[in-house]
Amino acid sequence: MLKELMIPRRLVMLAIAAFLIGLCIAYGRWDWLAVPKYQKMMLTGIWNTVTLLVLTMIIGMALAIPLGLAQAVGPWYLARPAQAFCGLIRGTPLLLQLFLLYYGIGSLFPGIPGIRDSIFWPILRDAWYFGVFGLSLSVAGYEGEVMRGAFKGVPHGQLEAATAMGMPPVTLFRRIWLPQALHRVLPTLGGETVLQMKCTPLVAMITVMDIYAVSSRVRAETLIVYEPLLMLAVVYLAITGVIVTLFRWFERRVPTRTA
């Protein structure tokens, strides 16, 4: 990694990049970064973004596995609805889905009598839960399609061998089918996680306080146009770097046999 950077032309490019960054720091307005209020907001924002990403990836994958399975081998009455769901999620913009959930369905809830007194009301009112729900459905839709391919891609011989060994279907799924399917999607999953990370700022449009919403707030309050956006880009680049490194490390831990 370091050796690759030590080529003369790359050193020159690094120097130019450092110069440009220096210009940004010297001539940009970064005083807002020193305000404790904004520092605290930024930390909360980053925390919210990361939590949202991890949470929705986990919930979404848990939903994607049955969706993929239904599409790959399910009977038509399971496969068709699963296909329709994936098509619906993949065919409409996530922003619109979030609007539909939060403003559309959310606006219908108060019409149900007695709901304001029920224990669910704080959840049904909070944009955060709508954000988690919407993003999870999105992951489920996209990864359901990926899992379909993965389940179909597991060599048939493996499943036949397991059946021949007398494995009951549930054990077969747990020990053979699912692990091999997950192994297949691992390389794509890293990229999908980055894509999902790039979807998280959309929840700011339904008033969730993620890092994007924080930067919008800073821009509105201080009337600085670019600097908060550049900070935002740097934060997202850093999160992408972490995701890519994590998945690379994870992939190395899983043994692969290449023919």
Next chain:
Amino acid sequence: MFALEALGASTLDLLAFSPPGWGATLLRGLWNSVQIATGAYALGALIGIAGAYGKLYGSPVTKDLLAVYTTVVRAVPELVLILILYFAVADAVNQVILALGGSRIEINGVAAGIAVLGVVQGAYATEVLRGAILAVPAGQIEAARAMGMSPILLARRITMPLMLSFAIPGLANLWLVATKDTALLAVVGFAELTQATRQAASTTKAFFTFYAAAGVLYLILSIASTILFSRIEKWARRGQRRMGG
């Protein structure tokens, strides 16, 4: 359930075309979305072709710069890129106009949307086309070179037609991404479908009806595109032997 039905029944006529209804506004929004998506897709394809050739055959510095471009664009959310590029493009144009002695102008929303989304699309298209060009059998390109074809003739007659069949699935995906990314322009207040829907919904308070209607419009667009692209793929694969029989 009754609340849903009551709302649905009373608000459906808001989708009518004539002025009390908002149907025409939504369709105009859809038309704007399609225009921007088409423009951005075309711009992205041009950037992608140039980028793919640059990454494969360019000088080392070009390759490095293109790597930075594709990595950064693909690692930062589109929403953030759109905001940065939108303000940067508007600022740059106004600076030039001011320097030439003109007065500040409002940037045309369609042009800005196309430029911004085109740059984002270009990064993805670069990767798709680079992979497709790499999938063209080396023997074909070597044979064309041995025949003395100039690089442009080679690209036009050999590489482009052959790589198309590998590139179409990726390009089809990119078109769907382009149509959906136009929704993000709502954040800069551009009147594409999502923004038009938001306006209609907040004016009439019939949120569910309008967002569902917009969803149906997007869905029709994506289904029609999928059908169209499968036709194009079939056309691009003409004369190829089918796998497995």
